[in-house]
Amino acid sequence: MKTVEKNEGAKIPYSLEGTKLTFNDEIMLDLSKYERDFSVHIDICLNAYGMLTMGLSSNYVAQLDIPARQYTYEDDGVDAEGIPKQKKVAADFDPANVTLTLWKVDA
Secondary structure, three states: EEEEOOOOOOOOEEEEEOOEEOOOEEEEEHHHHHHOOEEEEEEEEEEOOOOOOEEEEEEEEEEEEEOOOOEEEEEEEOOOOOEEEEEEEOOOOOOOOEEEOOOOOOO
């Protein structure tokens, strides 16, 4: 996973195990479940009560950018007229392609 620090200061603790990203032992996302055929942007914020939330709230703590799903094409035999066929196969999800942008966390 690529990490970008948006500004100076303390950042939220996080860990990545496989495709599961955990913030502050409070909120966990399985990044592979958010991959689509289009790019996905997820905001993680701290609300007025000090709880982490997905979506917009009081203060940004992190943003995730998951690129569009990639595909390969594999041979799939031939059709009735002998013309080669191919099938579209989704590539395995790779968390290394995800960008995590971290914002300063106000104490």
